[in-house]
Amino acid sequence: MNHSRHHSMLLATAGAALALSLTACQSDGSTKSAPAATSSTAGKAAGGEQSGASDAQDATGQAQSTASAGSMDRAGKGGSTGSTGEQASAATRVCTARDVRVTAATQGGPPTTHIVLTAKNTSGHSCRLAGAPHIQFLESHKQDVPVVAKSKPASPVVLTAGAPAYALVKLSDGGVDEDNEPVSAFSVVLEGDSTVIAVDAPGSGGVAVDPAKALTGYWTPELRNGADDF
Incomplete structure (x- = not known):
């Protein structure tokens, strides 16, 4: 009887140990499988973020491409408008002697080494004053006064009705030993x-001109003192 009871107790103890062992194994298996599930979830989340970022980049690229195309279209239209404006200025008819009144005034002195020509538009409509004045001071000196290239304006000089333009003209160096001739x-x-x-x-007595030193500037909308000194 005692032997049978002892055998039953050993079987019960072994069964309990086996149950504990199985429980521990299941617990370890659950613990080890959980990180794998977490890793898979993280991978899906990361994949979703990357997909969202990729979609956002695609949308941004499309927006930039659209904006760039719009900018190019606007730039093209702007260039066309600017070109039309320049063509309009160049297409304005050239001023003739009937359109302007030309007068002369001294510039500084004495001695008077420079004069300023003023061409005022008296025609009642716009005209373009091209180039520089062709000046001849003396009957004995038929060549036109040389033009100073640096005085050329950047754009055509278009005179509206009543507007003036100016040209600076050098007569001499102002020296007493020059070959000056009086010009009225x-x-x-x-x-x-x-x-x-x-x-x-x-x-009242006119001006003294040395043909070898005379120079003229281009017509400009304003007399640019200092910029056209010669």
Whole structure:
């Protein structure tokens, strides 16, 4: 009887140990499988974020492409408008002797080494004053006064009705030993017109001109003191 009870107790103890062992194994298996599930979830989340970022980049690229195309379209239209404006200025008819009144005034002095020509638009409509004045001071010196290239304006000089333009003209160096000749009137011809305009020299006694030193600037909308010194 005692032997049978002892055998039953051993079987019960072995069964309990086996149950504990199985429980521990199941517990370890659950613990080890949980990180794998977590890793898979994280991978899916990361994949979703990457997909979302990729979609956002695609949308941004499309928006930038659309904006770039719009900018190019606007730039093209702007270039066309600018070109049209330049063509309009170039298409404005050239001023002739009938359109302007040319006068002369001294610039600084004494001694008077420079004069300023003023061409005022008296026509009642816009015209373009091209190039520089063609000036001849003396009958004995038929060559036009040389033009100073640095005085050329960047854009065409378009005169509205009543507007003036100016040209600075050098007469001499102001030295007493120069070959100066007195000039009471001289001729001016506009670019694009063959009509000779007679201009009175400023002052009661006229001006002294050295043909070898005379120079003229281009017509400009304003007299740029300092910029066109020569």
